[in-house]
Structures are given as structure tokens and as C-alpha cells.
Amino acid sequence: MISTPKLRHSVIATFLLLFSASFVHADYSEHPKAVKFIAKMVKDHGFDKAELTAIFASTSRNEKVLELIQRPAEKRLQWAQYRPIFVTDKRINAGVEFWQENQKTLEKAQLRYGVPASMIVAIIGVETYYGRISGGHTAISALSTLAFDYPRRAEFFTSELEQFLLLVKENSLDYQTLEGSYAGAFGMPQFISSSYRRYAIDFDEDGEIDLWNSVEDAIGSVANYFYRHGWKNGQAVAERATYKSSGKALVKDSPKPVHSYATMKAGGIYPKRKGNGKYTLLKLQADQGAEYWIGHHNFYVITRYNHSNLYAMAVYQLSQEIQSLKRKR
Numbered sequence: 001m002i003s004t005p006k007l008r009h010s011v012i013a014t015f016l017l018l019f020s021a022s023f024v025h026a027d028y029s030e031h032p033k034a035v036k037f038i039a040k041m042v043k044d045h046g047f048d049k050a051e052l053t054a055i056f057a058s059t060s061r062n063e064k065v066l067e068l069i070q071r072p073a074e075k076r077l078q079w080a081q082y083r084p085i086f087v088t089d090k091r092i093n094a095g096v097e098f099w100q101e102n103q104k105t106l107e108k109a110q111l112r113y114g115v116p117a118s119m120i121v122a123i124i125g126v127e128t129y130y131g132r133i134s135g136g137h138t139a140i141s142a143l144s145t146l147a148f149d150y151p152r153r154a155e156f157f158t159s160e161l162e163q164f165l166l167l168v169k170e171n172s173l174d175y176q177t178l179e180g181s182y183a184g185a186f187g188m189p190q191f192i193s194s195s196y197r198r199y200a201i202d203f204d205e206d207g208e209i210d211l212w213n214s215v216e217d218a219i220g221s222v223a224n225y226f227y228r229h230g231w232k233n234g235q236a237v238a239e240r241a242t243y244k245s246s247g248k249a250l251v252k253d254s255p256k257p258v259h260s261y262a263t264m265k266a267g268g269i270y271p272k273r274k275g276n277g278k279y280t281l282l283k284l285q286a287d288q289g290a291e292y293w294i295g296h297h298n299f300y301v302i303t304r305y306n307h308s309n310l311y312a313m314a315v316y317q318l319s320q321e322i323q324s325l326k327r328k329r
């Protein structure tokens with residue numbers, strides 16, 4: 001049967017079609033953007049062309065990554081839905097345990113960088129549930145997909161892919177085994193590649209920076225990140241504002257503190273906690289209706305980790321809950 005000319009022709013045609021389809025989509029080695037990227041890496045950083053081509057020949061487009069990047073929780077959800085994901089009894093309890101297990105390292109980080117242990121614990125708690133969940137996506141696959149097949153943020157992710165390959169080279173890591181989030185963030189504190197190269201530190205002093213396996217390096221790196229982004233030791237983060245209708249005009253989407261005390265007062269809002277004298281007013285949609293919060297400079301610093309008011313508020317509230325439970329124990 002298979003030898004009839006017509007059928008044979010169609011089998012060959014199907015094979016050719018499948019072959020060419022897989023040739024186009026199977027890997028990134030001949031994707032025009034990848035070819036351009038490889039040339040740049042060779043020229044700017046002295047990478048080996050054949051080696052890089054081989055890396056992209058074993059890397060293919062990841063549909064799941066493209067799906068997830070378009071609907072992050074921070075954009076989809078309101079505070080009423082976002083808070084219960086992160087500020088839970090389970091995560092608070094696990095935070096106290098993480099604090100107790102790493103007490104010495106956290107104290108050392110707090111002393112050196114002036115960042116409270118509760119804040120470091122809360123960041124690692126929100127990012128990866130204290131190192132338990134760290135993404136499950138192959139880093140090279142996620143970053144290549146976003147760099148080459150996600151035009152909206154191609155520039156950012158192409159730069160992160162560049163930083164990733166430099167990171168791998170500098171630290172003699174194996175790019176094939178490194179995992180991270182769908183958005184190309186890695187390790188216990190979920191640093192993106194550029195942050196890893198800029199802010200990650202070797203806090204256990206074993207000669208390597210390892211945010212995947214060293215909890216000490218993760219803790220020190222989070223503290224250093226906050227320090228380098230201007231965290232002010234001892235200053236307030238946020239406080240609940242009593243709603244005044246005249247204060248409504250002061251509400252900002254931006255976490256950047258811009259209002260003076262006089263402006264806040266004129267709007268009927270009276271900050272009580274000590275910050276650096278600049279404030280923002282945020283409106284969050286909670287179950288019981290709108291909540292108004294005064295954001296201080298340190299609140300803005302948390303948003304340098306993830307540019308979202310919801311994220312920063314979840315981290316702040318989790319840190320407060322963990323701290324108060326720890327004091328009781």
C-alpha cells in the first residue's frame with residue numbers, strides 16, 4: 001500500500017512539512033533576533049559563536065512563559081484578593097521558623113545593612129515561600145522566549161538574557177540546570193540577572209555567590225539590595241490613614257513619596273510615623289471597601305524590588321505579622 005506513488009508523495013510531503021515546521025519552531029539558533037543577539041555577545045563580551053549557537057539550538061519557545069507574563073497577579077488582582085495569597089497564618093508561622101533557623105545570619109545582615117530582619121524574612125517569604133518554591137522554569141528557556149518572542153518587553157528581556165549569560169560565565173554555572181520564575185528571576189530571593197550581578201553578595205564567604213543554595217547569600221543579598229536602594233534604618237514604611245473626603249485628591253497610583261506634611265495636612269491626612277518628610281497616599285480595594293494608606297520613603301524602597309503597591313504592602317504587612325508573632329514566642 002505504501003508504495004503507491006500518490007501515497008508515497010503525500011507521506012514525503014507531510015514529512016517535509018513537519019520537518020520544516022519543526023525546523024522553524026524547534027529552537028532559537030536560527031531565529032533572526034537570536035542570530036543578532038549571538039553576534040552582539042561575541043563582539044561585546046567575547047563569547048564563542050559556536051557555543052552560543054549550540055545553547056540556542058537546545059532552547060525553544062516556551063508558550064507557558066508567554067501566557068504567564070501577560071497576566072501577573074499584581075495586574076490582575078485587587079488588594080482584597082492579593083493579600084490572602086501572601087498574608088496567611090501558614091506563611092506567618094513559616095516566617096517565624098525561618099527567622100529562628102537563620103537568626104544569626106539575619107542579625108548580621110541587619111547590623112551591616114540596617115535592614116530589619118522582619119523585612120528580609122518577608123521578602124523571601126513572599127518571593128519563594130522561604131526558598132521552597134522557586135519558579136520551575138528553565139531560566140535560559142524563559143529568558144530566550146521573552147527576549148525573542150515577546151516584542152512588548154523585548155528590549156528589557158534581551159538585556160536580562162545578556163546579563164544571564166554573563167552571570168553564568170562569570171560564576172562557571174551550568175545554564176542548562178538553572179531554574180527560575182517565568183519572568184527570569186532566580187533563587188530564594190528571585191533576583192533578575194542584572195540585580196544578581198549588581199547586588200548579590202557572598203554573605204557566607206565561601207568564595208561563591210549562590211542564591212539558589214545558600215540561604216546566607218540570599219539573606220545578605222536582600223539586605224544589600226535594600227541598602228543600595230536607599231532603605232533608611234528606623235524610618236516608617238506605611239501607616240493607615242483615616243479617610244477624609246478632602247484627602248481623596250492626594251491619592252496617587254505611584255508609590256513615590258511626593259507630598260509634604262503641609263500638603264497632607266491640608267488634605268486632612270495626618271501622618272504620625274517618622275519618615276523622611278515626604279509621603280504618598282494610596283488607595284487599596286479591600287473586602288470592606290477602600291483602605292487609605294500613607295506610604296513613606298521605605299515603602300517606595302520595597303517597590304524597587306517589585307514595582308507594585310500591592311506587592312510592597314503584602315511584604316510590609318507580612319513583615320509586621322511575623323515580627324509580632326515572633327515576639328510572642
Ligand SMILES: [Ca+2]
Nearest residue numbers: 202206208217
Ligand atoms: Ca556564598
